[in-house]
Amino acid sequence: MATARLVPGIAAAAAAAVLAWLAHLLAPAVPALTVAVVLGIAAANFPATARHVGGVLGPGLRFAATKFMRLGIVLLGLKLSIVDVLGLGWPVLAAVVGILVITFCGTYGMGRALRLPGRQPLLMAAGFSICGASAIGAMSAATGATRREAAAPVAMVTLCGTLAILVLPVAGTLLGLAPEDFGFWAGASVHDVGQVVATAQTAGTAALAAAVVVKLTRVLMLAPMVLAVSAAGRLRSRRAGPAGEAKLPPAVPLFVAGFLGAVGLRSLGVLDAGTLETAGHVQDWLLTLALFGLGTGVRARDFTGKGSRIVVLAVVSWILVAGLSLLALLAL
Template sequence: MNRTTLGTRIRALAPGLGIALLAAIIAFGVHTLTPSVPALTWAVLLGIVAANVPVTARILSGTAKPGIGFAAKKFMRLGIVLLGLKLSIVDVLNLGWGTLLVIIGIVIITFAGTLLGGKLLRLPGDQPILMAAGFAICGASAIGAMSAATGAKSKDATAPIAMVTLCGTLAIAVLPLAGHLIGLTPVEFGFWVGAGVHDVGQVVATAQTAGASALAIAVLVKLTRVLMLAPMVTATTLVVRARARRNPATATIEERVLPPIVPLFVAGFLLMVALRSVGVVSPTLIDIAGHAQDWLLALALFSLGAGVRIGELRRGGARTALLALGSWILIAVLALAAVEILQPGS
């Protein structure tokens, strides 16, 4: 790319990236005033609001569109790569094989159940698999990763992002009350939250209400679920490739362009996990990368939220909401059953 082309590209991206950056700054600012709601949740909500206010909607679909699209794809992938630095295989293995198998089972059953439910409800396009990834693994970040890996249309991601954000936000208010009524200990509550809440930030916001011990186990269990992102994305791309090969005449244009078996950003995520696990990354660098990841995901999630049109949600709203509610209940019940089986902290 020559200098003239690069300059043109930067000028095209600048308005959208500037708006996304401003939204991220506002999201983190609001988060300081409302610590119970994660900044990334605010970023998605700001994007949804901006997409449905006529004045800002025109800007987002006009001069800002190239930069918004760039942030939604590229920054999401970079953020997921850096997310790998939060994971250490050593910490995960310390949970024990029995606990690991239970967590993996929760992810797989929730994914399969949500995918099947989406098919039965006849949700359009790739919405079922994106909804399954969001609720089973790690919220909007997983939706972005699965969308990027499978070549899903951006419009298919809008409803899943809105639903997983709404349910995760409701969990912050609902689960502490439910945990108290059920009589869970702090460690049991933390395990339940880590195994059943979608986004990492929402897990932190929910679990911290029960103290440090609840927060510690919640984050560890949640990050173990995040580790499932790589195999689930890889397995899905294998299915997409097999389907395109079996039916080349009926495959869509997106399916004919076969995705790599292991997408580059997933390989980067695994590399970061490996580097963290062998201890070659300093705590200072991990901290810096953590802040960078938060900002990248805030920019990306605002941009993804900016694709959500309330009018479009209404058209398939009842079915989408029903699937979201069913998936939320499914993973919450599975996670609570896991608490009863494993009895963490006892």
């Protein structure tokens, strides 16, 4: 009976995923994950569909937003090779990590200063500094954040990443950046992997190759950042006494262990190209389903009144990461 309750919502997410990928095929510059979030937001805010989203579809959509997201993050590790990351060289690696840490801390601090509710400052920091919606999903799972807390950050990081597809190529041309330099800038500042690809490919294959490696280096930081946040949560729980001890989060979330294991498998080269390609397709579909589910948690009223503060934070954080990346590029 419990499984039967999940079927309508998962089926709706699957239908939305098909539409998202069809839209991507028609307009390759628009990532399917972006379309999935937009469809989810639309479904949650049109009266004709909103009552179903909050009713019979709800259990399956929540399942997709959490379980499929975690599975997708595990498979994301199969795209990462330590060999490729180390090939960037230590100066570039240091720059990428520095940009990430400063953006994370700056966004989190600004979010607290703006008094964003619940775990939204942390989720915004993860999304804008690491890897967009995937990072938000990972931090949500590690900290116990609700789908409602994660929905607005996902919408914001998706919006800004989509705008980057339009803005960065124009800015790169005006700045006269070489293809490899533009690739670094896109990989270091754009949020989601698909959005990075859509942005960088406008400058050619050299820019795309550089962007993907830099971006996947940021993705690799997902594990240590989640583990650090999890460790901080455990420390706070212990300080809270017996009541806090009962709520201790796991030292290493299971999906993070799976992600690291997948990175190890890819780095060792034990998986053939066909397996990696298949896993990549499965990961894309899982994240598309998950992001539709997360999108259905967004309500238009979340961005009015006090909710407009998250829009301000998104714009400032986007400018911060893009500006830091450009400064690092000029310094290298």
